[in-house]
Amino acid sequence: MAIDFEVQRLQIGDVIVLDLPDAGEVEATVVRDPERTETSVRATLRVARRDDFVQEWPLDTLVTVVRGP
DSSP states (O other), rough: OOOOEGGGGOOOOOOEEEEEEEEEEEEEEEOOOOEESSSSSEEEEOOOSSEEEEEEEETTTTTEEEOOO
């Protein structure tokens, strides 16, 4: 089951659906506590067979979570 919710609610272990320019639609796992500021949320993500990377979203952005912790 997939659910959309605001990035402020992301936590370690959440699996989200992302559309990456070089890979298309993939599932990425949040592997560290997201960093929250007054204007954005940054999360370190892991995708199979790739290096971890940081994704940043403005507050109130909706992401699709397919599995939670």
